[in-house]
Amino acid sequence: MTDQIREQLSALLDGELPRDEMDLLMRRLEKDPELRRTFGSYALIGETLRAPGGRVAPPSFAARVTAAIGDSPASVEKASTTRAVSVAQQPQHVALWKRPMVRTALAASVAATAVLLFRPDVAPIAQLEVTPANSFAMSASPTPAQSQRLAGYMVAHSQFSTPMVRRNVLSSLLAADPGITRVSYEMGEAR
Amino acid sequence: MSGAAMRRAAVCVAGCLLAFSARADDDARAWIERMSESLATRNYDGLFTHSTGRQAETMRIVHRVDKGKSLERLVSLDGSGREIVRTSEEVHAYLPDRRVVIVEPRGDDGSLLKSLPTPGPALDRYYELAVGPQGSRLLGREVRVIDVRPKDIYRYGYRLWLDEETAMPLQSVVTNGIGNPIEVIRFTQLQMKDKIPARDIEPTVDATGFQWVRTGRKVAAMPQLPSNGGWRPLRLPPGFRLVASRLQPIPGSPMPAQHLIFSDGIAAISVFIEPGSQTGPRPPETSSMGSANAYSTSVHGHVVTAIGEVPAATVREIANSVVPVQGSDVPADSPASSAR
Amino acid sequence: MQAMPNFPPSDESMKSREPGDDDAGLPAGTEQSDLELVRRAQQNERGAFDLLVLKYQHKVIKLVARLLRDPTEAEDVAQEAFVKAYRALGSFRGDSAFYTWLYRIAVNTARNSIASRQRRPLDYEAELSESEQNNVAARLKHDDTPEATVLSEEIRQTVNAAIEQLPEDLRTAIVLREIEGLSYEEIATTMDCPVGTVRSRIFRAREAIDRALKPLID
Numbered sequence: 001m002t003d004q005i006r007e008q009l010s011a012l013l014d015g016e017l018p019r020d021e022m023d024l025l026m027r028r029l030e031k032d033p034e035l036r037r038t039f040g041s042y043a044l045i046g047e048t049l050r051a052p053g054g055r056v057a058p059p060s061f062a063a064r065v066t067a068a069i070g071d072s073p074a075s076v077e078k079a080s081t082t083r084a085v086s087v088a089q090q091p092q093h094v095a096l097w098k099r100p101m102v103r104t105a106l107a108a109s110v111a112a113t114a115v116l117l118f119r120p121d122v123a124p125i126a127q128l129e130v131t132p133a134n135s136f137a138m139s140a141s142p143t144p145a146q147s148q149r150l151a152g153y154m155v156a157h158s159q160f161s162t163p164m165v166r167r168n169v170l171s172s173l174l175a176a177d178p179g180i181t182r183v184s185y186e187m188g189e190a191r
Numbered sequence: 192m193s194g195a196a197m198r199r200a201a202v203c204v205a206g207c208l209l210a211f212s213a214r215a216d217d218d219a220r221a222w223i224e225r226m227s228e229s230l231a232t233r234n235y236d237g238l239f240t241h242s243t244g245r246q247a248e249t250m251r252i253v254h255r256v257d258k259g260k261s262l263e264r265l266v267s268l269d270g271s272g273r274e275i276v277r278t279s280e281e282v283h284a285y286l287p288d289r290r291v292v293i294v295e296p297r298g299d300d301g302s303l304l305k306s307l308p309t310p311g312p313a314l315d316r317y318y319e320l321a322v323g324p325q326g327s328r329l330l331g332r333e334v335r336v337i338d339v340r341p342k343d344i345y346r347y348g349y350r351l352w353l354d355e356e357t358a359m360p361l362q363s364v365v366t367n368g369i370g371n372p373i374e375v376i377r378f379t380q381l382q383m384k385d386k387i388p389a390r391d392i393e394p395t396v397d398a399t400g401f402q403w404v405r406t407g408r409k410v411a412a413m414p415q416l417p418s419n420g421g422w423r424p425l426r427l428p429p430g431f432r433l434v435a436s437r438l439q440p441i442p443g444s445p446m447p448a449q450h451l452i453f454s455d456g457i458a459a460i461s462v463f464i465e466p467g468s469q470t471g472p473r474p475p476e477t478s479s480m481g482s483a484n485a486y487s488t489s490v491h492g493h494v495v496t497a498i499g500e501v502p503a504a505t506v507r508e509i510a511n512s513v514v515p516v517q518g519s520d521v522p523a524d525s526p527a528s529s530a531r
Numbered sequence: 532m533q534a535m536p537n538f539p540p541s542d543e544s545m546k547s548r549e550p551g552d553d554d555a556g557l558p559a560g561t562e563q564s565d566l567e568l569v570r571r572a573q574q575n576e577r578g579a580f581d582l583l584v585l586k587y588q589h590k591v592i593k594l595v596a597r598l599l600r601d602p603t604e605a606e607d608v609a610q611e612a613f614v615k616a617y618r619a620l621g622s623f624r625g626d627s628a629f630y631t632w633l634y635r636i637a638v639n640t641a642r643n644s645i646a647s648r649q650r651r652p653l654d655y656e657a658e659l660s661e662s663e664q665n666n667v668a669a670r671l672k673h674d675d676t677p678e679a680t681v682l683s684e685e686i687r688q689t690v691n692a693a694i695e696q697l698p699e700d701l702r703t704a705i706v707l708r709e710i711e712g713l714s715y716e717e718i719a720t721t722m723d724c725p726v727g728t729v730r731s732r733i734f735r736a737r738e739a740i741d742r743a744l745k746p747l748i749d
Contacts, residue, residue, distance in 0.1 A: 006734065006738065007730065007731065010730070010733055010734040010737050011715075011730050011734070012564065012582075013564075013586065014560055014561075014564070014708060014714075014715065014733070015560030015561050015563050015564030015565075016560055016564075016714070016730065017564070019567070026571065026576065026578055026579065026582075029578050029581075029582065030577045030578035030581075036578075036581065036582075036585060038741065039585050039586070041737075041741045041744055041745070041748075042741065043585060043586045043588075043589065044589055044686070044744070044748075045690055045709070045737055045740050045741070045744070047589045047590060047593075048686055048690045049247075049694075049705075049706070049709045049710055050247055050248075050710060051247075051248055051249070051593075052683070052686075052690075054593035054597070054683060055589075055592050055593050055602060055679050055683065056589050056592065056593070056679075056682065056683055056686060056748075057588035057589050057591075057592045057606070057609070058748075061584075061588050061592070061606060061609070061610070062581060062584045062585050062588055064606075064610055065581075065584050065588075065610050065613045065614065065617075066581055066584070068613075068614050069580070069613075069614055069617050069618075147289070148289065148291060148293065148404065150478060150485060150496075150498075151284060151286065152295070152404070152442075153439075153461065153463055153485070153496060153498050154480065154483065154485075154498065155282055155284050155293055155295045156295050156439055156450060156461065156463075157452075157459070157461040157483075157498050157499070158282070159282065159295070159297060160434070160435055160454070160459050160461065161459045161500065162227070162456070162457060162458070162459060163226075163227040163230045163231055164223060164226065164227060164349070164351075164360075165349075165365075165457070165458065165459070165482075165500045167230070167265075167360075167363075167376060168363070168365060168374060168376060168481060168482050168483070168500065169481075169482075169483055169500060170265050170275055171239075171241040171250055171376060171481065172241075172374070172480040172481025172483050173273070173275065173284065173480060174241070174248070174250060174265055174266070174267040174271060174274070174275060175241050175243070175248050175250075175267060175271060175273075175480070175481060240710075240712075242710075272594070272598075287597050287598070288597070395638070396598075397598055397641070397642055397645065399645060
């Protein structure tokens with residue numbers, strides 16, 4: 001039963017829930033904070049997949065907003081309890097997660113991240129290849145001055161790119177933080 | 192489009208891709224020229240996703256033609272928040288993550304040699320061009336698929352889905368030497384417009400408190416330098432020719448960098464040679480941004496950086512082969528001064 | 532004269548986009564669903580606006596954090612933006628996508644917050660000497676507090692790890708949905724299965740990832 005409801009939540013997030021299923025779901029959501037939390041988590045998953053990085057909302061955020069709006073007696077009551085708790089927690093952001101911080105192999109996770117592309121109009125593209133330089137990314141962080149120098153070069157270079165590829169160059173500049181790695185050139189090119 | 196029709200289209204295109212017509216070379220070139228023209232001369236406003244092996248980001252592009260000049264604004268909407276604006280005189284790159292704005296003068300007014308070669312007849316020595324048959328569809332539009340396949344390992348390949356009517360690239364994929372995609376740009380929304388209001392080209396990043404790094408000023412006050420550069424790469428992939436040469440002023444430095452631009456008609460590679468680094472000797476450095484790669488190395492106390500839309504090995508080879516030529520500022524008794 | 536081509540092909544139920552709309556390329560179906568929620572909120576249906584907050588809270592906080600000089604104020608400013616949006620909901624006509632409208636409110640709220648706090652605009656041009664560059668490097672603020680940065684990195688890794696471990700059909704379904712932005716119908720065609728199966732696969736993928744995320748954010 002609850003699975004079915006959460007499946008409806010998932011469809012609602014995608015805008016694929018038939019209207020007649022919405023009414024009952026909305027009533028349930030209003031009463032069940034766990035369902036609301038789940039909805040928020042599903043939204044976070046999508047955000048993380050599309051554009052990872054950047055600040056995320058703490059679990060109490062939506063409730064704070066509802067409280068600030070002063071929506072309805074029922075939700076204000078619930079929200080104000082949560083709000084009182086979250087205010088107390090405010091100075092200790094570390095309390096937001098419980099697991100101890102584990103030293104992570106960022107390079108491995110970057111290399112392992114694959115984006116699956118499967119388009120109806122072409123044969124399946126299995127993976128976006130991570131270019132060889134990427135697999136060494138993050139091994140040393142560039143100073144801001146170096147990144148900036150490289151960004152400046154990129155901008156100057158982009159003026160001379162052919163129209164066909166200029167958009168690629170400019171979007172790459174928008175997307176990436178030019179990561180500079182220190183690699184001896186023997187190791188450089190895996191193929 | 193009905194499910195059945197979509198399936199039919201999928202099957203047809205999948206099959207058709209295996210049989211690109213050979214005489215299509217001229218056609219492909221014509222399509223690429225049409226595309227370049229559309230990109231440069233039409234007004235449009237669109238959203239696209241930019242995907243690499245690491246992540247996908249949504250970006251917006253607004254392109255406006257004003258008095259014969261191409262103006263545009265690109266902004267990352269849900270990722271870095273960065274924004275690039277090309278005004279009539281300058282290019283501004285807003286980097287909110289660094290709280291910096293990089294300002295460069297527009298290159299089309301500064302180069303000493305003429306404009307870039309459009310894909311010329313020599314192109315098919317280095318790339319294999321092919322165009323697919325009619326009947327492909329993408330996002331509800333009729334498209335032609337253009338394949339630009341490199342003939343050697345020094346270049347990247349491109350696959351373009353061009354709108355039949357406007358030749359706009361609705362999707363473009365950069366592929367590496369073995370044909371694997373490394374970068375995808377795909378429009379999710381595109382409007383061709385009669386007019387674009389000027390305010391749509393204005394930046395939306397609030398740059399209050401940002402550092403403005405201008406490299407475009409004071410060019411006239413630079414000490415005299417041989418205008419055609421005192422440096423040259425000994426090794427270049429076949430087909431790459433010098434197409435422009437200029438001075439790139441470096442903030443905080445009295446000496447500008449040499450900036451040499453090479454192109455094979457599709458890809459361009461810039462080589463920057465900067466006078467000795469005050470921060471000390473730099474080991475070789477490699478970096479990549481989407482389908483662009485950069486490699487830096489030091490040569491006689493100068494820092495040489497090659498950057499371009501080519502594989503990392505290519506920029507590395509080029510940077511490592513850069514030498515000063517006769518009559519440049521390298522001392523006469525150094526080994527390099529006897530180089531070609 | 533022939534009409535300028537636009538795509539996606541316009542459809543009665545879709546509103547046209549205005550120039551200046553910064554709709555962040557959200558997946559298909561989102562706009563309709565948002566409008567439905569807005570409509571319900573406008574009719575004082577409880578919980579409808581809350582769902583919109585839950586859906587966009589991370590986007591708005593991330594956006595606002597990038598615009599503010601002090602990212603730790605992001606939550607307060609984001610809250611203010613949502614409250615403003617709620618209060619202005621009556622005047623939202625659906626001419627643009629809801630998120631586009633919310634985005635503008637968030638940007639304006641952030642700008643006003645900066646303007647009200649600063650003493651005088653700092654907008655200067657500088658040619659940096661080497662020593663100045665070093666000082667700048669020290670002063671340049673990187674993204675956010677260490678805790679916030681580590682948390683978002685942990686979230687990213689957890690989601691990626693969870694995705695990697697999904698069975699292929701679940702992984703494909705959710706990637707097509709979240710990254711490619713295909714509708715259930717389009718995914719069904721691509722994966723050659725019924726729409727109901729698509730809906731179920733996407734749900735099960737989310738369930739699995741949510742299970743992994745839960746201990747991180749509690």
